[in-house]
Amino acid sequence: MIPTLTWTEEGVRFIDQTRLPLEESYVLASTYDQVAEIIVTMVVRGAPAIGVSAAYGIALGAKHTKAKTTGEFAPEFEKICARLASTRPTAVNLFWAIDRMKALFAKLLSSGTPLVQVQEKILAEAHAMYEEDIAACKTMGAFGGALLPEEGGVLTHCNAGALATCGYGTALGVIRAAVEQGKRIHVYADETRPFLQGARLTAWELMADGIPTTVLCDNMAASLMRAGKIKAAVVGADRIAANGDVANKIGTYNVAILAKEHGIPFYVAAPWSTIDLATPTGEAIPIEERPQVEVTHHAGRQLTPNGVGICNPAFDVTPAKYVTAIITERGVLRAPYADSLREMELVAS
Numbered sequence: 165m166i167p168t169l170t171w172t173e174e175g176v177r178f179i180d181q182t183r184l185p186l187e188e189s190y191v192l193a194s195t196y197d198q199v200a201e202i203i204v205t206m207v208v209r210g211a212p213a214i215g216v217s218a219a220y221g222i223a224l225g226a227k228h229t230k231a232k233t234t235g236e237f238a239p240e241f242e243k244i245c246a247r248l249a250s251t252r253p254t255a256v257n258l259f260w261a262i263d264r265m266k267a268l269f270a271k272l273l274s275s276g277t278p279l280v281q282v283q284e285k286i287l288a289e290a291h292a293m294y295e296e297d298i299a300a301c302k303t304m305g306a307f308g309g310a311l312l313p314e315e316g317g318v319l320t321h322c323n324a325g326a327l328a329t330c331g332y333g334t335a336l337g338v339i340r341a342a343v344e345q346g347k348r349i350h351v352y353a354d355e356t357r358p359f360l361q362g363a364r365l366t367a368w369e370l371m372a373d374g375i376p377t378t379v380l381c382d383n384m385a386a387s388l389m390r391a392g393k394i395k396a397a398v399v400g401a402d403r404i405a406a407n408g409d410v411a412n413k414i415g416t417y418n419v420a421i422l423a424k425e426h427g428i429p430f431y432v433a434a435p436w437s438t439i440d441l442a443t444p445t446g447e448a449i450p451i452e453e454r455p456q457v458e459v460t461h462h463a464g465r466q467l468t469p470n471g472v473g474i475c476n477p478a479f480d481v482t483p484a485k486y487v488t489a490i491i492t493e494r495g496v497l498r499a500p501y502a503d504s505l506r507e508m509e510l511v512a513s
């Protein structure tokens with residue numbers, strides 16, 4: 165399994181996703197602030213991986229505190245959470261993980277738990293999130309793999325794979341499971357401008373698994389769909405609103421519209437930690453604007469004329485009406501999503 169992030173005695177070890185596929189190198193974060201920087205610079209990226217990274221960042225902050233008691237540590241705990249929460253605004257898994265740690269800490273503080281035990285319990289919670297994430301991906305894979313065709317092309321956008329999670333992946337987990345079920349899938353990976361998660365990361369991890377993969381420039385999908393080469397599309401998500409609107413990597417919306425026009429199913433695979441029932445529709449999802457240099461430059465080389473206008477929204481929102489099904493570890497949801505999401509939440513709680 166690809167070691168996206170690993171807890172070690174020295175800190176959290178991340179595979180450096182900015183250097184893949186040409187270089188497989190690792191970065192060690194030994195402070196929570198370094199974890200925050202690693203999230204901002206996208207050494208680690210992908211909604212579930214960001215959430216678990218933040219949880220380990222909090223564990224590092226707790227480990228290295230100079231406070232002597234849990235009460236003394238409380239204001240520092242808030243500061244650590246605020247720093248990690250400031251890194252990337254769209255992936256709700258980040259806030260889900262931080263809120264889960266806050267709830268745990270509040271319980272430990274109010275019960276007078278000694279600091280050394282608080283440190284242990286925070287780390288244990290981060291480990292639990294890590295394990296739960298892999299298990300959720302495997303379950304999603306089993307549900308979603310069954311939806312994919314017996315054979316043919318499956319389009320994916322960005323990287324919703326092992327590298328975006330603690331292992332196995334969401335959209336790529338669905339594809340992996342379909343292949344494990346004996347389906348003959350050929351993956352079409354959108355290159356995913358400007359950060360090239362598809363061309364660099366999806367292609368790298370699928371090739372490592374021996375899954376046939378073709379990289380497409382972002383403007384090629386329509387033509388391939390028309391030619392009958394794509395039988396389904398499956399993507400991940402950074403946040404799914406209560407009505408089923410899906411925020412995911414910029415360009416996902418284009419894929420969804422094209423899929424609908426060509427009568428191709430468009431699936432979204434995401435763990436329940438990506439579902440945000442407190443956000444009513446996609447309109448209310450904050451969309452991260454990334455630095456202009458990601459668009460103006462590639463590998464240090466300038467592509468655009470000085471002074472030209474640039475926009476770089478990292479995500480877009482696909483309205484629920486384009487989504488054929490949402491695949492989660494709790495099951496496969498169908499429209500109307502306002503009802504199916506709410507019912508699934510009630511059943512689970």
Ligand code: MRU
Nearest residue numbers: 209210211324328334400401413
């Ligand atoms: O900007 P990124 O690379 O963090 O964006 C990642 C995506 O958009 C993924 O599709 C999403 O986080 C789901 S990952 C399982």
